[in-house]
Amino acid sequence: MKINTSVLHLCTFLLAFSATTYAQNHNSEKPVQTAIVEQNLDENSLFDQTLQKIKKEVDAEIARGIDVPIPKDLAGGYTHERHKKNYATAQNAGDLYRIEKDEKYAIYIKEMLLQYAEMFPELPLHPEERSYARGKLFWQSLNDSNWLVAMSQAYGSIYDYLDKEERNQLEKDLFLPYADFLSLENPKFFNRIHNHSTWGNAAVGMIGLVMDNEGLVNRALYGIKNTNISEDARDDDGGRILKPGQKAGFLANLEEAFSPSGYYTEGPYYQRYAMYPFIMFAKALEDKRPDIKIFEHKDGVLIKAVNALLNLTDADGDFFPLNDAQKGMSIYNQSIVIAVDAAYYYGDRSPGLLSVAQKQGRVTLDEAGKAVAEAIRSGEIQDFEKSSMNLSDGPLGNNGGITILRQGKPGNNYSLVYKYTSQGDSHGHYDKLSFSFYNEGEEIIQDYGFARFVNIEPKNGGGYLKENTTWAKQSIAHNTIVQNETSHFEGDFDTGSNYNPELYFSDFAPDDIKIVSAIDTNAYTGTKMHRTMVMLENELFQNPVILDIFRLEGEKENQYDLPFYYQGQIINTNFEINTPEQLQKLGKENGYQHLWVESSGKAAESNTKFTWSNNRKFYTLTQVLDKNDEVILARIGATDPEFNLRRDPVYISRKQGVKDALFVSVLEPHGSYDPVTELGKNSFSQVNEVQVIKNTTAYTVVEITGYDEQQILFLLSNKEVSRDKKHQLTINNEEFSWVGPYIVINK
Template sequence: MITMFRLLTTISLFLLSSLLYAQHPVGFYSKADLEYVKANLTGNALLQQSLASIKKETDPWLDKPVDVPMPKDAAGGYSHEKHKANYLLLFNSGILYSITGKQAYADLIARVLLQYAKLNPGLKNHPQATSTSPGRIFWQALNDANWLVYTSMAYDMAFNGIKKSDRDLITQGAFKPEVDFITQDLKPWFNLIHNHAVWATAAVGMVGIATDNDQYIKLALKGSSGNGSSGFYALMGQLFSPDGYYTEGPYYTRYALLPFMIFANALENKFPEQHLFQYRNAILEKAVNTALQHTNLDGMFFPMNDAIKDKDYTTSEMLMALNVATKAYGVKPAYLFVAKKQGKVLLGKGGVQLAKAMADPKAIPDWFPYTSIENTDGPTGKQGGLDILRLGKGQDQSSLIFKYTSHGLSHGHFDKLNLNLFDGGKEILQDYGSARFVGVEQKYGGRYLPENGKYAVQTIAHNTLVVDETSHFKGEEKIAENFAPVKRFSSLDQPNLLVASAMDTNATAGVRMDRSVYFLQMPNGQKLLIDLLKASSSSQHQYDLPFHYLGQFIHASFPYQSSKNSMTTLGKKNGYQYLWKEAEANVANTMVQFSFMNGKTFYSLSSMIHDSAKLFFARSGANDPDFNLRHDPVFVIRKNASNQTFVNVLEIHGQYDPVMETSSGGNASVQQIGLLQDNQEMTVANIMVNGQALLICESRNDLSKISQHQFEISGKKMEWVGPYALFYNGRKL
């Protein structure tokens, strides 16, 4: 294993002599990479198509002026979008100059960067800046770091085609003011352990490589203190778990991968002896593979934490990540599948390798090779985790996400032991994601909306337990960052029975939460999600368990009172004030059931009610005069108790044919739910499915894999080894 100390020490020695042997390009391309790309461009349709695409975007600007406007607008506005378009234009120009040698592309890069060399030294904080990390060219410094990453790569690629006097002006005027601003004015931000700092360190380091400035490279690698407590290697060491899970969640994995991969690639080009891509047992390879596993059938990233639901693996970040990962780790079937969906490749060595492999259609799998996976969280893997349980194959695959991670830094949500369900690519039990319209100037300049913190991050906006209408950790990030749930047990080995369980004792003071999910495919092919959630406390509490379902309400087994004339909110704070109460019911000692339809499939949620409970049908959108929130439904089970065990079963069933106007299998098969035992020793739930008994037996505290347990029902002993067992019709599953 390559350690951070060894890398930092050895690279420091190499930096002393690097300037003596400086050559360009060395950032995006190495000399060998570029030779490989040039040698393999002809005769491959995808490569020619990708080349033609960037030429089409770039060539019109070779003989006309490029506007470099005074920074003025927030995201979505003219100046913001123009500066973004400029750095992409320059990057593409750099690729074209490298491949074709045409001087006009280098001239374009020089011409535009010289304009920035005049603009940047006089810039103050952006007029639309609202955060503690304001930008100069853009409204936030994060976007300035984006600009530096791309423009420094362009400059490096065109280095030999720009005269020295212009290079000096660009280095001092375009780059230095931005680097000084990021590393000095925004020093605390630069030294964060956060995706923003990944971009910031990559930006400074890439400028250092492009301009042969070893001080910038040291700063990027070791942080401002110079001791490695921050900087690029600290970020690689602390943001990923040992198996590649990125602590801010899949959406931000996608975003952070680009600077991680780009700067790692540049360092590998400059210091090949260091074998950077093997750092932490090839952590970047694990990160890319994990990110791809954290997508739905349509390639969309699972929307955990502050996620936008419209981001998939065809984004520019994943295009870049795939290019570098292929170069570093080789061609893989999963990469080929994604590259085909992307419809183009980046014209780097990895992109060429992908295009060559894709020339054989048989090499590309029909479906992405999704598997059930268990990720740990935290740099040592001891801060909870994330399980993705997958049943079925191809378009019939269903995915259950069980989240027991750490908080996730500033983008985390208060959602300990949360679950989400996808079926056939459709979102069934949803996570709200974030309240934000990225790039839409009219919606608060593309920033996070006020409702993000007031609703989307709150516990009630998720599918997990809310105690006393108060979010986990009282909605305080600083407290939440100190704790993570603990895994109890899991099993992902059986294709038709997937199990995960975790416990939390910190989210709500004085309350222990245990949640176990059993995701199984019955012998007849039917899929069931069995959800056991146990809340334990020495005092009385109000327990709310929401299920944010997506679909059309079909039927409920219980009478309810609709809010026909006027509606009130479900509560007054902690996100409750954003939920309209559309209907409610009082129920006791029964099993309640409601069904909804999503697409052409029926879904039924069956819930055991012991003693009395209140049920609510609610919908987001209350107290939202600017219509910032989606109006999505939620079903809430409310219990008042000190100790409470929720047993819920969600079944996937039936089919609706709108063309033939027929439906089949529309009735739920769960007929009864009961608890046969529920104490400190074990919980035994009995679920009647199509007239047959399905028993879920779970040990409360003895979680040893070798412990023997037994339970007797109707004179018959059920025996098993380990923390849990399922029996159907008397037989162990």
């Protein structure tokens, strides 16, 4: 008789599965979490699909055999990647052992850990000396913490399978000294407010929970006491230096790095990275130390953080590349799979999270993943709705923030990301009041992200390139004002860390208007920057347009540059441009040395218009500039002998020799092109004219005229932001009255 192996597997799975989080309750009087023995899972569930995929991967690794090489490589090299593969496979093997009780998985983990235990006592620091905190198995302690977080889970899964002598050997020769190395021997790594420290805290705490070592757990939660860390310990990967008496440890990172809204000060790319240790240690604490109530800590900020992260994505699920960030990092990363499942299970069971999990196509192999898979199978799923929102920055939510404006319809769904955050620790950029703009998942006005090729060994061992400092962090690399070719705060980290812009106001209530306004008075001494961005939907336009009002008040005459890093091909301009026979650099330093001037010219007498195409759609930037203003078309790539930078284009409008300045711009998506029919539709701008009707310290009034001569009037109060404040203004003998900081009038 032929046996249906899938059914056999399923029966075994349902009878044997007693999954908990990694921390086994082997020495605890607390009963284990509810075993997964429900009889309503089937082999087509997302849980079982994940199980089968992981089983195939782990079985293949077991067949290859265990390799524990002597460390020598940077990221991307064989030994680095082999040790990463080892800990990932061991962790997955632990899940399989808990579920299927197949001894081969326990044997595999045990043999691997014993090999590491044999190696570790004599293992010196990693031979590569690039990191401020060198590791043992890896070039930096951060990666060693990755290893210990995963291996803690693997060890916890087979703890009761091992005999006492084997456990003693592993803890004496491997786990205890490794925990001490990452903490006591590396306080500058462990005692910080930074994603590195979060990984170190979680690593020490999680192995402490498995071993029932209260000292390690407390060290992880509260940091190392009575340790001195000098200022010279900080480098590009270092975090905030702790002042005497300042809190450290996992709980301090949870309290200090997250705002009350769930925004992580380093930005979404590193928030995604930090969510893994935050969530995994939290799950372990919830299992072994429920008295801490970790998922309720700081008003449930971990659950809020997951929702904040999901909102910091474009239509494709890619994270907005704020601060140091690699483009393309998305919700499909394993950290976000873990975070989404945990947010659903430990939170309020929001059905919107289920649609995210369904897109991810896999779940965690524990109670959280099971709950998500069952809810999807039972039809509880709903769409995760993204809307316009403010996300505050800073531990108390008073250090600026991020605003996302969203408007449009399927096929043309727009997102504007406006950044007025704090510095963002060492991964922050000098880009106050900058923005980026998306149509669906397409970058229209881009943020560069970082200059790094992660895990590509030929590019600086996968680490940060020098151009990350000389270009990517500099203000000219972003879509914001640059004064006198000098970056915000003169590119000084400590100065930038002391200040942040302030939200002036925002309003998302009207269906046709989404607006945000913020002010900065510290990026440049003696200069006030005030930028207001309006996403405006109106019958005059095919799609929502962006009205960008950037006001500057200076104490002395300055040069102001406003770049727009557009993506696509130039279609048309209405200003004369001069193309040099030989390319020249735009400047000498602060990022200007990395820009080739491809052409330049004077602004048009009326409006300056610049049209380009991207992904078969058209975009026009219409600006109100003075006749003496300059327009520069440039491209990244100068002073880059190793071709570390992308050759992306930029449009820059420049004002020189002025104290106060006003840049008014309208960014307009319009039309489309079909390469099959070779027909372009609405390829011309629908904005006929943009005029500044009034601009004083009290009010700015802008008028937009469409080609049908219909007009929109936007009136902004520059001083009074109260929503109850009544305003009255006379323009061309016409009187306007309104309440609140702004009004939009269709004329």
